[in-house]
Amino acid sequence: MKLRITPLMSLFFCSAAFGQMKDSIAVDEILAEVVVTGTRTERVLSSLPLPMTIITSEAIVKSGLTxxxxxxxxxxxxxxxxxxxxxxxxxxxxxxxxxTMIMIDGVPLVGRTAGVLDLSRVSVGNIERIEIVKGASSALYGSEAMGGVINVITKRPQKDLFSGSLSYRYATFNSNDANANLLWKKKKFAANVFVNYNSSDGYDFDKSTWLKNIEKYHNTTIQPKLYYDFSENLKLIVSNRFYNQKIDNKAVIETKQYQGDATEKEWNSQIKLEHKWNSYWYSEYELYATNYKNNAFLNDENSVLFEESYYNQWLLRPEVRTTFSINENKLTTGIGFNHETLDRTYFDSNVVFNSQYVFVQYDYNPTEKLNILAGFRYDNHSVYASQLSPKLAANYKITADFSLKASVGYGYKAPDFRQLYFDFMNPSVGYTVLGYNVAESRLKELEEQGQIAERTSGINFSEPLKAESAINFNFGTFYKKNKFRLDVNAFYNSISNLIDTQVVALKSNGQNVFSYTNISEIFTYGLEYNSTYNFSKDFTVSLGYQYLIAKDKSVVDDFDSYKFVRPPGSGTIAISKSDYFGLFNRSKHTANVKFLYRIPRMKTDINLRVFYRSKYGMFDTNGNQVMDKYDQFVKGYFLTNLSISKQIKDKFMLQAGANNVFDFTNPDQINNLAGRQIFARIQYNF
Amino acid sequence: MKTNFLKLTLLALVVFTASCSNDDDNADNETIPAVQTVKATNISARDGFTKFSFSENKVVTTDKWDIAFSGTTIIVNGGGKFNPENAEEPERTGQGAISIVSNAFTAVTTFPEATTFKQDAATAYAIPTGSGNGWYSYNMNSHLITPIAGKVFVVKTHDGKYAKFEIVSYYKDAPATPDPLNSEATKYYTFNYAYQANSTTTF
Structure with missing residues (x-):
């Protein structure tokens, strides 16, 4: 108990101390920031009733990250x-x-591996800001936005200009990152072209093995955007993004080495017309198409093709949104259509999802102090059951600098293609994974071929797999005084019908056949704290902290089934319910401290960030299938990133720094933490 | 001869009576010797069914087996074959049955109720198969088969005695961190067991 309170208390004490001081500059700028992701209309951040974070382009540049x-x-x-x-x-x-749905300029990225989108695909070189909405956002964005939305907003030329930047960054592991960004606007025409080249030799913890943790890769992003203003009230945007990556593909199967390439190709195209009818009516007509392709092959030692795989996903989405505004109140409606296809190895055939949807949102200000956001979205889907996702949120301004906000929303995530149509046998181990919709027929085939020793009794596939769904609550406060700004948000998520794998049959080779099922309910709750204090106009410190509890409801309800553990080297003992730690891969405490210090006469910015993640577990180590306090944990750790930027005249910026300054690694337990990466960057602005 | 016979008869009678009275006198405070917990190591389940006898404390090839191992499947010598067409699966010739108890191994001291004992049958094994159902859980990411702690199997042996066992490892030499992808070292059972040779209802 003491441990839980102490970090929180100290943060509050800090805030109380900070609250005494005066004057503010940067804080107000952030407050007035206009955001779009929470409502799909322009809104001032400070009055938004949803938990939301903004990352500015300035913060991105100063961090030195790519x-x-x-x-x-x-x-x-x-x-x-x-x-x-x-x-x-x-x-x-x-x-x-x-x-979490990931979007660029309001439209989603596709191409997930086992549900996970590789975010290193997106370069940050041309980003205006990143908007993060936490909590269920299906009321506007449908499936995938069950836990939140991250929207990357790219730069758009606002006035007549010709400007741009060139930059080159070199870092440890022979990593290169080169950017060219061009912004141009003349009267009705405007354009933004962004090109990025990124490469690295990857890294390797264990030099004695042939495989690396990250193999050598290089990728290119080209992002041309064109704007044409027919008039003040009718504007056209045509935006494209091409991404191409090649990475060494290696595998060791039964001590034999196989080598090849894996290529990723992504294309996003968005055509949008912004139409202001009059002072009341505003419409956006949007057509979005995206394609994500992944091809990989492996050759054996004699350069003979051993294995090939491919993945080819399309999404086509026309959407029309209309906002009707009276005074400060806005009624937004949207209607759209999703056409999604996926063709990949381990699928019997090309599969297609079609869905139609409509959403309505009312942004209502009954008094100057109160803002209410109410809305819902209805999705009608060709494969899974239709979904109605409502949301209600309110913000109450007690004073201009102190407000309370609360929201409740429903979110869902539909079963994905893999969970429905996968048909995969692991060549080295011999187990099989079958998508829910193909499992019954494939099991029959395998039985006829004599590959099934026994089907697990009591499992059938007659009822369709249900969408995972969440109820999300947020309750937060926003406070500002002079140089101090504070954001606190308590959250609770309850997720039902979580889709997980289960054994559906035993194969004659002794391995299992897995399929997917709505298996469990989990809940997460916690508190997020963010504060910023400007000690002077040149020195800012921010603190961030999250307390998190994430547990499986069935384990909490029936702990007797999990109470016996067998610690290594001892007999079985019974533990108590309070020893249950929670879900795998969740840390109770995560925190960060960021220092931003400017030396005006040297035109130098020093940006130091320290991150902490408390202990967590990756798997059960004592035989009760869940994480308890007697299990082996991955120890908590600190990471420190530093960057120093110096302006030379107005045109040049030199930057140097290091990510993971103190070279923290834990190769046995954490495979994505490379050691210290020193970097240097030069940027030329024109 | 006659006297000898008489003497012998008397002697036998005395001995019998003595032993009887001895039994009667000590019935309340007699302690059946505590069962010994034995560790069976590296019982291979790699080739067909490996049959094990608790009373003989070893792998056997006769019909006097109590439990048998094949991969992750554990069968008992009682009931019927699960798959009658499988020639490798041994016929059940004994009166064996299994009751599954959730407890620490040493804490299982009394026999479970007779109604909780199950025999193998064509519909299901006495110990259910599949991850999380019987004695093990399978991690799909690591491919590790881990015995579920606190699963104690009380066995009625082929000849009606009782034993209890718990699985400790599925990997050769029961290492702390097994390598599930080393197929040479899998399907080796290590288990703790205790055999009650006496006619009683406790371990």
């Missing part, structure tokens, strides 16, 4: 971690990466 994954990992309550299968994704409010 990929979206790295930037998100530095935010309070967001942590970039490998899951049990080793895929790296973000965890937000204790929810897995599969439950």
């Amino acid at each position: 990929r979206l994954s790295e930037i998100l990992n530095e935010q309070t309550g967001i942590i970039l971690i490998p899951d049990e299968s080793g895929f790296e994704g973000i965890q937000m409010q204790g929810l897995d990466a599969a439950y």
